[in-house]
Amino acid sequence: MELLNQIKEQARKLNRTIVLPEGEEIRTLKATDIILKEGIAKIVLLGDPGKIADEAKKCGANIEGAEMINPKTSGKRDAYADLMVEIRKKKGLTKEEALEMLNDPLTYGPMMIKAGDADGEIAGAINATGDVLRPAFQFVKTMPGVSVVSGAFMMFLKDKSFGHDGVLVFADCAVMPDPDAQQLAEIAVTTAKTAKAIVGMEPKVAMLSFSTKGSAKHDLVDKVAQATKLAQSMAPELKIDGEMQLDAALVKEVGELKAPGSEVAGQANVLVFPGLEAGNIGYKLVQRLAGAEAVGPVLQGMAAPINDLSRGCSVSDIVNMVAITANQAQ
Structure with missing residues (x-):
C-alpha cells in the first residue's frame, strides 16, 4: 500500500532505535533482516547473543547491523535498576528486586527507552498483552496530561x-x-x-x-x-x-x-x-x-511508543509495526 510505503520512508528519515525484546524469536529475526535491509530503523535485539545468532542462521536471517544485548549480563543493569527504584520508590521497590526484574527482556526494553537508549519497542509475538504492557505502565508511564492508554x-x-x-x-x-x-x-x-x-x-x-x-x-x-x-x-x-x-x-x-x-x-x-x-x-x-x-492496534497515550503484537502476527506485521513505532517516536 502506498501509505505504508510512505510510513516506511518517513521512518528511514527519522532513523529511530527500536528495541525488540523477543530477540530469539524466528519471525522477529526475519523481520529484523528486512528492517535493516530497507533501512527502516536501527534495531536492538534482546536475548542471549549466541542463541540469537544460532536462530538467525537456522532461519536464514541476516541480522548483521543489529545490536544484541543480553539483559542478564548487560553493563547497564545497575544504572537501570537505580532508575527503577527511583520511579517505584513509593511502591517500596528494592534494588535487588529491580535487578531480578531486569532479567526479563520485557522489563529491560522499557528501561532502555526510559533511560534514552531506545526510542520505542515492539513485542507480543510470543508474549501476552498484559506481560508486554505491565512494565511499560510501571516505568514509561503515560504522556503528560493523559491518564489513559x-x-x-x-x-x-x-x-x-x-x-x-x-x-x-x-x-x-x-x-x-x-x-x-x-x-x-x-x-x-x-x-x-x-x-x-x-x-x-x-x-x-x-x-x-x-x-x-x-x-x-x-x-x-x-x-x-x-x-x-x-x-x-x-x-x-x-x-x-x-x-x-x-x-x-x-x-x-x-x-x-x-x-x-x-x-x-x-x-x-x-x-x-x-x-x-x-x-x-x-x-x-x-x-x-x-x-x-x-493495521494495529497502535497503542497511544504512552510517554514513548510501545506497541503490542498479536501472537499470530506475520513477519510483515512486525516490519510494519516497527515503521509505525518509529513514526510515533517523532
Whole structure:
C-alpha cells in the first residue's frame, strides 16, 4: 500500500532505535533482516547473543547491523535498576528486586527507552498483552496530561472516497472497555495526534454515538456530548465534533443534513467509538465485510511508543509495526 510505503520512508528519515525484546524469536529475526535491509530503523535485539545468532542462521536471517544485548549480563543493569527504584520508590521497590526484574527482556526494553537508549519497542509475538504492557505502565508511564492508554487501528479501505484517500483511524478498539467522558476526550485527542504523526492526515475527529446533535436522549449520548466538549477544550486547534451517528460522520449528504456547518460531519477521517465493545466490533465489521486491511492496534497515550503484537502476527506485521513505532517516536 502506498501509505505504508510512505510510513516506511518517513521512518528511514527519522532513523529511530527500536528495541525488540523477543530477540530469539524466528519471525522477529526475519523481520529484523528486512528492517535493516530497507533501512527502516536501527534495531536492538534482546536475548542471549549466541542463541540469537544460532536462530538467525537456522532461519536464514541476516541480522548483521543489529545490536544484541543480553539483559542478564548487560553493563547497564545497575544504572537501570537505580532508575527503577527511583520511579517505584513509593511502591517500596528494592534494588535487588529491580535487578531480578531486569532479567526479563520485557522489563529491560522499557528501561532502555526510559533511560534514552531506545526510542520505542515492539513485542507480543510470543508474549501476552498484559506481560508486554505491565512494565511499560510501571516505568514509561503515560504522556503528560493523559491518564489513559488506548488502541487505534488504521483501516485501509478499497473505497477511496472515505476518510483520507481511503484511510480511516478507529479508536479505541483494544484497551478501555468503558471510558468515562474525560477518558473518551483523551482518547479523541491522542488518536488525532496518532493520525497526524503516522498517516500524515489533518485529523477530522467524529465522536460517534447513536445520536447526532441531540437527536436522541440518553445517558450514553450525554457521555459522548460531554467528551466532545472536553476534547475541544483540551485541543482547540483540532477539528473534533460530535456527538454524531456514523452516517453523519462519513457521508457528505447526511452530514450536511444532520449537522449543518460542522467541519467534521460528512468528512471525518478519525472515528472515536463510545466504548471498546462498539470499537472492536466496528473495526472487525469493516475489515471482514468491506475487505479493509486493519493495521494495529497502535497503542497511544504512552510517554514513548510501545506497541503490542498479536501472537499470530506475520513477519510483515512486525516490519510494519516497527515503521509505525518509529513514526510515533517523532
